[in-house]
Amino acid sequence: MTETLSAATTINLPSQYEPSATEAKWQGAWEQTQAFKANPSQGGEPYCIVIPPPNVTGSLHMGHAFESALIDTLVRYHRMRGRNTLWLPGTDHASIAVSTIIDKQLKAEGTTRQEVGREAYLNRAWQWKAESGGTIVNQLRRLGVSVDWSRERFTMDEGLSQAVLEAFIRLYEEGLIYRGNYMVNWCPASQSAVSDLEVENKEIDGHLWHFRYPLSDGSGSVVVATTRPETMLGDTGVAVNPNDERYSHLIGKMLKLPILEREIPIFADELVDPTFGTGCVKVTPAHDPNDFEMGKRHNLPFINILNKDGTLNENGGPFEGMDRFEARQAVVDWLQGDGAVVEIEEYKHTVPYSDRGKVPVEPLISTQWFVKIEPLAQRTLAFLDEEQSPHFVPERWAKVYRDWLANLKDWCISRQLWWGHQIPAWYAISETEGEVRDNTPFVVAKTEEEAKAKAIAQFGEQVQLKQDDDVLDTWFSSGLWPFSTLGWPEQTQDLAFYYPTATLVTGFDIIFFWVARMTLMASHFTGQIPFKDVYIHGLVRDENNKKMSKSANNGIDPLLLIDKYGTDALRYTLIREVAGAGQDIRLEYNRAADESKSVEASRNFANKLWNASRFVLLNLDGKTPAQLGKPQGNDSTELADQWILTRFDRLVDQTCDQIDHYGLGEAAKALYEFIWSDFCDWYIELVKPRLRQPEGTPTRIAAQQTLAYVLEGILKLLHPFMPHITEEIWHTLTQAEAHQFLALQPYPVAQNVGLATPTISLESEPSPEPTNADTSASGPSSYAAYQAPAASLAQTGLTLLSDWPDLLSRFILRYQSELLIALLVGSALIAIAISDAVISTLNAIPFLETILEGLGLIYLGQFAYKNLLWSDKRTVFLRSLSAEKAKILKSIREGSASDTQTAQSESLLEENSAVKALQRLRNIKSHDEPLPPIATEPLDIETQFTLIIDTIRTIRNLRQEASIKPGLLIDVVLQSENGRERQALQAGQTYIQDLAKVANLTITEQLTEDAQKQTMVGVTGTVQVLIPLAGVIDIDALRAKLEKDLAKVDKEVQSFSGRLQNEKFVSQAPPEVVQVARESLAEAELQCKILRDRLNRL
């Protein structure tokens, strides 16, 4: 042992992973070295995500943590896959939220924004932003997000503000922005208009008041109903349905409005539902959207009764100055006094609340700026309908998005606030007596100078200008985010290269607010949908499955959990919970103790990885994976090595496939499974004895190589999910320079190693080089190479030839390219003819086994050993050959295939034994041809290993059942009539001995009478496991166990035989299913037989 080196590599690695220092270290290192700084000049395939900008007012909540974890995983993955990656961070100015904060501060100081004035107010807001606006951004850093901080943006930055100006002016000049007097949602709390989206409808228990309005001529009255009595002060008519015969005689008559005694007409309008209430509707055109429409249709007066703060104005008559809710009660009281209240009904109805202000909004008419939606929406819808762009994941959200776009109304974009982008419109107030009125002429321009010039040209030198006081809706600037952050309207290199972005990751709650606004704006200004995919995730719910919200005060602080368990643990927890499509996830949490079982489980996982790595590091003699070299496919490579490498390869493919399809949760779970179970519980345990061998022993070296190779692979695969711990271990493992990062290493590529033969490819992998930072030149083609494994197979060329049938069948399996079979097999047919002849001949030779071995028929080599040595196998093989031949012939009859593939396969074929190829072909799925009844090929590695593992488990189980001391070595007999199984057990003999604590292991076809005496017995598959017991065994316990096992197996037998006795099943189910059932039945019956036999012997 080279003690010194080993010590140097694993300097005092503690047995528990310590997250906080490690996380801080790498977060600092990544940021200081600008590891994630994007460089469009490096070319390659771009991958860009813009952050959904959090509010500057915000602080990190679980939703941010979740979303950032998702995005960071995607981004890190694609970066490692060799894409030129940019994740652009930034924040949003949150007009209303900031205004609310500043207004509150002013109020506390006994002043108002009007008193301090616009300039001082804005200074204050900027100051606030400088002090508090960084909070959320710094908290994001603690999540380990791999953003490019050099490109951080804020919606009120110079550049983004220019983009807003540009967008506004262009839309205005194209007639898509207009100013007008319309009904808007008015929030009395923020004293601003808000858009439809900022209104939340809440169902509340209210009342429906029925009032009697007398006819002016005294001939009677009508009864109307309302949920908002105070609005009657603004009534200018009463409507009935034109087809309502009850009231047709009243149409055209006048009513005397109570209290104000105004004369108002009765008129007919289709909008009125005659079945609701009395069928008479009071109409308040200035305070109800429906009434507004009716008012316009019937030329009714529009009487506004409200001030901006929600109190009644002079039109409120006796109630002037009252708050709207006081007025409501006062009106009711008044009418009750007059006897005009017919009924007060308990009534549940929805009331529109202001999202931000948390008070009911009032519909009222005011002069605002609007974006004309229809032309924009048409274009955006066309992208969706004609190009399926953007592509929603999960797809169901596309429908929601579509419906919304199709029903959009014009968007009110002006807000009566100061914090935000001031509307670039200047009023020629000199034309309207020095004040801004609805009819004051205005010019729209980028700057005051420009406005002045325009105005002078229009109104002369003496014109006086005043800029519109209002600011734009925050979402107006957010709508430009994906391209304004990349430099638009300038044609920057970033914009040219990274736009349109790859994926937008966001919550469903924001599809309308943000996603649709971006697609509307982007399709108009850039002619493109700003992202290819929209990945919609669910919400993080609290431990009671409640939506986390400020008002419910049930938020779970991610930073608290990070402090306790580490960022990687939290990230991993959130991501592994994501299953299926955009489902909400629930976070387990003990509020009293600030503990979370599920995050703790992830922390334990991190710790497991830590310790497994520690074990590996302690056993590499101080060598790095590079120094050790990749696992060589030589004699010292064991079954276990091949198995873990095969599993690893499959994991690589699976992980990539899942992430590519946004299956992050599934990928995370599979990694957990592989690391903990396959790698730690089995591989590491199996490899321990080999590591005790002297340094330099080939089997030890092979083990070290495999350990190092797989560990490094695991770190890479897991890095996007758990970036900090993997970066830390990777540095220790590889002894990488400080400026090198795992985050910038190429993601693993399946090597197609460790298959049926021990040979392992030695060639260098096609490595996609990440393009971030200065570490390397980009490799745009390598990414493509990964996506087409055929290409990488071709590259690996000659070194792989010995394995080609395995590779080929894998390739075919993977790509379902059945066409290939037909042509490949064309030349193989010849070989079949030969084999047929050979086998017939062999059967004719007496003492074949001996002769074969003696002569050492090199010609048939491994094939012969596996298939021809025993006569039962020969029979089986012959059957499979003829089946194969039929299949091949059939394929050829139907065959048509790609010429290039053919050429490739044929050239490969010439180099190899066609017989072996056929053997492999049996693995290929066939949809139309029944498989021959008996499997002939040797068990594949994974099946072999599963058998070994199951056998070990069975022995362990028996040991426990028999209360055999854990450390005690015992003898075990394994019996199977199946040669392939015996072969596999033979191969795993030492594993079974090591892990099941077996001294003497006997593998036999037939049991001797001796072996059947006093024994514990178990069954796995068709393998009988016997533990001869020297001493006395507990017969009752044994009987109980056997009976239990028997009951279970018997149930299986019933189930299968029942099915197989059903003629319809046998005749109608697919042959392979019937076959599987037959085999399962046979196995179960054998198990039954064994168990019964045992019971009888007791």
Next chain:
RNA sequence: GGGCGGUUAGCUCAGUUGGUAGAGCGUCUCGCUUACACCGAGAAUGUCGGGGGUUCGAGUCCCUCACCGCCCACCA
């Protein structure tokens, strides 16, 4: 009033194109075997919300009902 999602082991959830029900946590029994007790080994647990239907076969497809949750909607 429309639309969408959910209902599977005590808890949280997986279950790919229909083909003998799975994981984690928790529980129980062993175990300090020099990576890890934030660990290891073993075990138990489900008429897959109810009811119909299609099928040789349904957790998986269709219909229907129930419950939970979300989104949209101008019923005063």
